[in-house]
Amino acid sequence: MGSENKGSVLMQKYELGRLLGQGTFAKVYHARNIRSSHSVAIKMIDKEKVFKVGLRDQIKREISVMRLVKHPNIVQLYEVMASKSKIYFVLEYVKGGELFNKVLKGRIKEDVARKYFQQLISAVDFCHSRGVYHRDLKPENLLLDDNGNLKVSDFGLSALAESKKQDGLLHTTCGTPAYVAPEVISRKGYDGAKADIWSCGVILFVLMAGYLPFHDLNLMEMYKKIGKAEFKYPNWFPSDVRRLITRILDPNPATRISISKIKENSWFRKGYNSNQIKNQAEAKELVPLDVNAAFNSSETSFAEEKQEISKPINLNAFDIISLSSGFDLSGLFEASECKRMVRFTSSKPASTIVLKLEEVAKQFSLKIKKKDGGVLKMEGLKEGGKEVLAFDVEIFELTPSFHMVEITQTNGDTLEYQKLWKQEMKPALKDIVWAWQGDRSLPQSQQLL
Amino acid sequence: MGCWLSKQVKHTPGYEEPAVLAAETAFTVSEVEALYELFRKISYSIFKDGLIHKEEFQLALFKNSKKNNLFADRIFDLFDLKRNGVIDFGEFVRSLSVFHPNTAQDEKIAFAFRLYDLRSTGFIEREELKEMVLALLNESELCLSDDLVETIVDQTCKLVDSNSDGKIDPIEWKEFVRKNPSLLKNMTLPYLKDITMAFPSFVMSSEVDDEVLD
Numbered sequence: 189m190g191s192e193n194k195g196s197v198l199m200q201k202y203e204l205g206r207l208l209g210q211g212t213f214a215k216v217y218h219a220r221n222i223r224s225s226h227s228v229a230i231k232m233i234d235k236e237k238v239f240k241v242g243l244r245d246q247i248k249r250e251i252s253v254m255r256l257v258k259h260p261n262i263v264q265l266y267e268v269m270a271s272k273s274k275i276y277f278v279l280e281y282v283k284g285g286e287l288f289n290k291v292l293k294g295r296i297k298e299d300v301a302r303k304y305f306q307q308l309i310s311a312v313d314f315c316h317s318r319g320v321y322h323r324d325l326k327p328e329n330l331l332l333d334d335n336g337n338l339k340v341s342d343f344g345l346s347a348l349a350e351s352k353k354q355d356g357l358l359h360t361t362c363g364t365p366a367y368v369a370p371e372v373i374s375r376k377g378y379d380g381a382k383a384d385i386w387s388c389g390v391i392l393f394v395l396m397a398g399y400l401p402f403h404d405l406n407l408m409e410m411y412k413k414i415g416k417a418e419f420k421y422p423n424w425f426p427s428d429v430r431r432l433i434t435r436i437l438d439p440n441p442a443t444r445i446s447i448s449k450i451k452e453n454s455w456f457r458k459g460y461n462s463n464q465i466k467n468q469a470e471a472k473e474l475v476p477l478d479v480n481a482a483f484n485s486s487e488t489s490f491a492e493e494k495q496e497i498s499k500p501i502n503l504n505a506f507d508i509i510s511l512s513s514g515f516d517l518s519g520l521f522e523a524s525e526c527k528r529m530v531r532f533t534s535s536k537p538a539s540t541i542v543l544k545l546e547e548v549a550k551q552f553s554l555k556i557k558k559k560d561g562g563v564l565k566m567e568g569l570k571e572g573g574k575e576v577l578a579f580d581v582e583i584f585e586l587t588p589s590f591h592m593v594e595i596t597q598t599n600g601d602t603l604e605y606q607k608l609w610k611q612e613m614k615p616a617l618k619d620i621v622w623a624w625q626g627d628r629s630l631p632q633s634q635q636l637l
Numbered sequence: 638m639g640c641w642l643s644k645q646v647k648h649t650p651g652y653e654e655p656a657v658l659a660a661e662t663a664f665t666v667s668e669v670e671a672l673y674e675l676f677r678k679i680s681y682s683i684f685k686d687g688l689i690h691k692e693e694f695q696l697a698l699f700k701n702s703k704k705n706n707l708f709a710d711r712i713f714d715l716f717d718l719k720r721n722g723v724i725d726f727g728e729f730v731r732s733l734s735v736f737h738p739n740t741a742q743d744e745k746i747a748f749a750f751r752l753y754d755l756r757s758t759g760f761i762e763r764e765e766l767k768e769m770v771l772a773l774l775n776e777s778e779l780c781l782s783d784d785l786v787e788t789i790v791d792q793t794c795k796l797v798d799s800n801s802d803g804k805i806d807p808i809e810w811k812e813f814v815r816k817n818p819s820l821l822k823n824m825t826l827p828y829l830k831d832i833t834m835a836f837p838s839f840v841m842s843s844e845v846d847d848e849v850l851d
Binding site for chain 2: 196197198199200201223235244247248251252254255265267268269270271272273274275276504505506507508509510511512513514515516517518519520521522533586587590592622623625
């Protein structure tokens with residue numbers, strides 16, 4: 189079957205390679221972007237099969253979910269395509285295969301198991317912070333890349349927080365029995381975050397022990413064991429891991445350990461190198477759609493060497509024109525609140541603006557670096573697996589007494605940026621702001637022309 | 638394939654086959670279908686006739702249907718290739734393609750020139766440049782003395798107008814943009830690469846023939 193597709197070209201963009209895997213609804217192929225030669229995995233989903241079992245809305249939801257979730261330990265969705273009978277997910281290709289295969293060969297060394305667990309928690313924490321729950325965490329959904337780093341895949345059964353009923357609990361039963369939390373089995377409706385934490389506990393047990401904590405040929409017996417968290421540690425199991433797993437595999441979701449508490453656990457913290465995850469995040473930046481890259485290579489006439497940070501770039505008439513909000517077509521694609529770039533004018537001298545920016549950066553624990561061409565770089569402190577927030581700040585001189593300041597988010601999570609920006613940084617800058625560019629709150633009379 | 642006749646979808650006026658538009662532009666068929674979702678959203682926001690009117694364009698850009706802006710007006714006029722006061726689907730896709738990250742620089746340079754050539758004379762005249770600077774200053778609530786504005790415009794003209802005939806022609810413009818590539822920043826929309834995930838509903842209604850076997 190699948191091999192017939194080898195060499196065929198999809199949407200004039202991807203050349204299909206070998207079949208990587210196959211499930212009830214989907215087949216996954218290796219493929220190559222013809223333009224960039226970049227390797228991807230393409231998940232081909234049969235529409236008819238999916239519609240038959242009523243997963244129509246779930247597919248749309250899955251796409252929206254994966255679009256929100258960009259993290260070094262989560263398989264990224266690049267784009268989706270479709271034909272009359274199929275849906276294609278173009279995904280990050282993860283070379284090393286399933287973590288599951290490693291476990292089949294026997295238990296994993298403690299340090300390695302810990303590393304996987306740290307990366308798993310980092311990914312899960314990231315998802316939870318944006319209201320996304322995986323709900324089907326198991327070793328088969330955990331992949332390894334070239335460098336032995338973990339990538340969580342298959343958000344096919346995750347659901348956004350908006351699907352919660354009024355009681356704030358999820359109501360669908362799904363997931364694989366062996367990894368499923370007791371409250372999921374009892375079909376009472378449950379907290380997706382707590383259920384994911386349970387699954388992470390089972391995974392940690394499996395990684396360390398090489399077998400499942402809850403296992404019984406009789407499904408009802410197995411459910412009973414899960415309901416009472418009835419399992420045994422092998423004799424050699426280190427006591428500090430035991431303590432942690434016991435806190436995670438607590439049948440009562442209300443008293444079960446939270447992610448933030450897991451991150452404080454001493455066994456978890458051992459060798460927890462947030463930089464390592466950070467570097468991974470930076471390596472990922474090789475793939476991106478950097479529009480500015482093309483511009484940076486060539487020399488711009490106004491980026492003169494002698495310019496220091498307090499001497500802003502002098503704008504020509506076309507530079508000035510291009511600052512208009514009327515040019516910013518991004519509004520067509522998303523709500524203006526989500527914009528990654530903001531501009532304001534200031535009647536203060538450049539030195540005052542820089543002083544204020546430095547003060548604000550300090551207040552929010554951002555490091556300030558000076559780059560070429562009068563750009564200030566502000567960077568957040570490294571923490572956990574989250575991508576670090578970073579901004580570029582450019583100051584342009586309209587006239588000696590008027591400046592335009594442009595702040596662009598260059599790295600980090602958009603939601604986090606929005607929160608920090610809107611609630612804290614924007615108000616903190618008000619002393620130096622003359623007017624925010626493209627601000628909708630302007631009175632109509634001032635929008636002449 | 639059997640469903641080809643069974644579902645006759647009613648399309649917006651000026652609808653064109655995604656495959657045709659994909660062949661002519663930087664988009665894949667799927668991206669064109671995703672853009673159709675966006676197009677329908679905008680073109681049914683006020684007048685509900687499947688065509689984008691100026692007010693709907695302003696509403697989408699500024700969340701305010703009454704907010705006029707010289708440059709948004711210019712973009713609307715350039716998108717309106719048939720010059721009939723509305724943007725249909727074909728015009729929408731062809732024009733947005735100029736803003737695609739993979740589109741050639743030359744196409745972007747030419748589009749920007751037409752944008753600034755307010756009266757479509759084939760030249761950007763000094764007066765047009767001044768008018769645009771004043772429009773931006775107004776938008777930014779900046780009041781500069783006329784002398785200062787004149788100085789800014791003069792300085793720029795001197796930089797661009799290499800044959801000193803008092804107006805900017807396409808060749809001078811191209812030369813200037815090559816030296817100041819940041820002027821083209823507005824001509825690229827990174828969002829266009831994300832479009833299939835931003836408007837995923839198209840996957841359900843896609844009319845693209847299957848090219849891959851099962």
